[in-house]
């Protein structure tokens with residue numbers, strides 16, 4: 194990396210430079226290399242890497258922003274996902290003219306990310322919406338190519354790759370690259386207004402925080418044994434919520450948003466965690482034993498440096514009370530941060546702890562057109578790119594990912610885990626993930642009983658499995 198980080202390349206600089214090259218080329222009577230998008234003007238080109246649900250959504254958000262923008266390349270490891278994503282974007286009338294991805298710019302395989310990014314010019318944008326195991330690999334290449342990035346959360350799932358991503362955050366800064374991280378709470382106009390008020394002391398000192406994400410099993414929360422006809426590797430990648438190396442399990446994938454915005458409200462990250470976790474239901478209704486690595490209940494006590502606590506409860510279980518929201522308790526009042534979902538509006542402030550309407554002192558109101566944090570995060574990123582404003586959410590995204598992993602590791606080991614411990618933990622879940630090919634063995638191997646290892650709190654104490 195080190196040879197490549199000293200070169201500054203903002204879009205503005207790039208356009209300025211390419212303008213000069215164009216002028217020089219005209220004078221010299223030589224052709225301008227087509228790769229630099231001659232005739233593209235200010236149009237920002239986008240490559241989508243990971244064409245699943247969120248990747249397709251992020252591309253749609255990008256194409257919904259004002260200003261010239263085009264999707265020009267797509268990469269995935271399965272044709273089916275890529276085709277579906279392409280069709281759903283291309284067939285939407287508002288996007289048809291902005292989706293310029295002919296078959297020769299649709300790439301498949303574990304190295305497809307490189308080919309998609311090779312279609313871009315410095316100053317264009319790469320979207321990373323694969324499972325998080327691949328973030329550092331793709332980010333390394335984007336920085337080498339001078340690309341701005343939008344990457345989905347979580348951005349890491351373990352200590353070693355977090356350390357790597359912190360270094361990459363600095364490398365991106367040195368190249369003046371703009372990086373958005375899909376922790377969209379941060380771009381909720383309601384939560385932004387709430388944070389301002391809370392930081393200004395509207396409810397005094399925060400003494401307690403609570404967060405809940407409890408609902409039935411969703412996504413790939415649990416997995417049955419691999420069916421024939423698919424490799425172990427592909428099975429684990431496609432069902433990444435089930436496997437810690439690929440996605441950090443349901444804990445990292447589902448719980449990071451509330452953990453992130455509670456750290457923001459507190460203006461600090463917790464310094465340690467202790468947690469409970471258990472798996473009540475390990476068999477499907479048909480009696481087949483699930484092979485994933487998740488627990489179905491988690492209860493985390495996070496502690497901040499000032500001794501205050503943030504309690505987070507997560508549950509994936511049918512038939513129980515569903516709660517999916519977050520709260521603050523201060524020395525002079527309380528707040529609803531997310532009233533439903535990861536950052537659902539409205540946010541509210543109360544002068545008591547009981548959160549009754551009679552005690553309401555403020556309720557968020559968001560301007561028309563600014564109610565979608567997924568769109569806002571793109572408007573904010575593109576504003577930074579087009580106007581060369583400082584914008585790199587990587588460090589904060591890694592911190593949120595690490596604090597999430599800290600709570601998960603506390604539950605999975607049955608030990609108190611500090612921020613320093615998770616940061617310096619040497620268990621890299623998927624070493625050499627950058628070298629994977631379709632034929633590689635999966636990073637997680639089944640034991641002699643045909644089952645993948647699962648956390649054993651109190652027995653496996655210094656690593657999660």
Ligand SMILES: NC(=O)c1ccc[n+]([C@@H]2O[C@H](COP(=O)([O-])OP(=O)(O)OC[C@H]3O[C@@H](n4cnc5c(N)ncnc54)[C@H](O)[C@@H]3O)[C@@H](O)[C@H]2O)c1
Nearest residue numbers: 243244245246247248269270274322323325345346347375
């Ligand atoms: N911010 C949010 O609210 C939000 C919501 C949903 C998902 N996400 C995040 O987005 C990411 C993707 O989640 P999803 O729900 O879209 O999953 P998904 O399974 O629908 O999509 C992932 C896609 O990535 C592809 N892929 C996997 N490995 C790849 C690789 N090495 N190279 C190229 N393509 C690869 C898969 O084939 C699949 O098409 C996850 O990190 C998830 O946490 C964020």
